[in-house]
Amino acid sequence: MAGLLEYSEGSTLLHRANPISKVAFAVAVCIATFLANEYLTLVLLLALVLLAGVYAGVGKKAVSLLLAFSSLGALMFLVQTVIVRAGTPVFLWVTDRGADTGAHVALRLVTFALPLVLMLTVTRLTDLTNAAVEVLHLPYRYAFTITTALRFVPIFSHEMSRIVEAQTARGVEFDSGNPLRKLGLMMPLAAPLLITSVSKADDTALAAEQRGFYLRTRESSYKRYPMATRDYAIFSLCLVVIVLGAIF
Numbered sequence: 436m437a438g439l440l441e442y443s444e445g446s447t448l449l450h451r452a453n454p455i456s457k458v459a460f461a462v463a464v465c466i467a468t469f470l471a472n473e474y475l476t477l478v479l480l481l482a483l484v485l486l487a488g489v490y491a492g493v494g495k496k497a498v499s500l501l502l503a504f505s506s507l508g509a510l511m512f513l514v515q516t517v518i519v520r521a522g523t524p525v526f527l528w529v530t531d532r533g534a535d536t537g538a539h540v541a542l543r544l545v546t547f548a549l550p551l552v553l554m555l556t557v558t559r560l561t562d563l564t565n566a567a568v569e570v571l572h573l574p575y576r577y578a579f580t581i582t583t584a585l586r587f588v589p590i591f592s593h594e595m596s597r598i599v600e601a602q603t604a605r606g607v608e609f610d611s612g613n614p615l616r617k618l619g620l621m622m623p624l625a626a627p628l629l630i631t632s633v634s635k636a637d638d639t640a641l642a643a644e645q646r647g648f649y650l651r652t653r654e655s656s657y658k659r660y661p662m663a664t665r666d667y668a669i670f671s672l673c674l675v676v677i678v679l680g681a682i683f
Contacts, residue, residue, distance in 0.1 A: 441589065443493050447492065448665055449554075452666055453570065453660055454562045454566040455660075456662070456666040458554060459673050460487075460554065460676075461550040462673075463677050464483070464546065464550040466677050467679065468543050472683070474542065475683070481542070484553060487550075493553060500549055500552055501549060504548050505541075505545055507545075508541035516528065519532055522535075555585065562660070563582055564582045565660060567581075570662070591628065591631075598627055602620075
């Protein structure tokens with residue numbers, strides 16, 4: 436998780452595209468994922484995202500994310516088979532309708548989460564903030580808040596790892612094979628993580644204020660983010676993806 440949102444250097448079309456068009460592509464895939472009903476459509480959307488990751492040079496990260504999200508998808512599949520009792524029993528408590536619902540939920544979860552993370556991997560958060568202000572006319576304070584929250588994800592993950600290591604050194608057995616026991620051991624760590632989070636947020640707010648945060652406007656950025664031909668091509672692909680998802 437520590438390297439989840441770290442920017443990956445590159446000179447591909449995706450790297451050079453406007454940050455807004457990259458986010459639009461990720462959002463289009465997410466919309467198509469919820470509109471699609473066929474397994475083949477969901478698999479093709481997932482394959483499209485993986486191909487985009489390979490093209491951008493982050494194929495290994497895409498595969499690792501796919502495996503991580505697949506574990507969560509498997510859990511959601513199991514939950515759906517327990518909840519959905521309608522249909523014909525096929526194995527133990529699993530019914531055909533429960534398995535079908537669970538498979539759709541699992542595929543949608545993986546296909547929804549993957550493009551957002553991959554697009555952020557090939558986009559500098561600073562560029563995303565400035566592009567949101569210039570292209571979308573989003574007030575800078577809101578754009579800065581969103582991207583700062585994204586920056587804190589790997590930071591908090593690193594802090595959590597440090598806390599776990601400190602507790603392990605004190606004899607706490609976090610490598611327990613019992614998931615319920617492990618969850619019980621992790622819950623008390625929320626307090627020190629919350630204290631650290633509040634402290635870092637306060638330091639960030641103070642640093643931003645000292646740098647003239649409230650004076651920042653749309654014209655303050657020295658870098659411009661004009662739309663190019665490649666961006667309009669990506670927007671066209673977004674429309675195609677949404678239409679295909681709605682039809683199939």
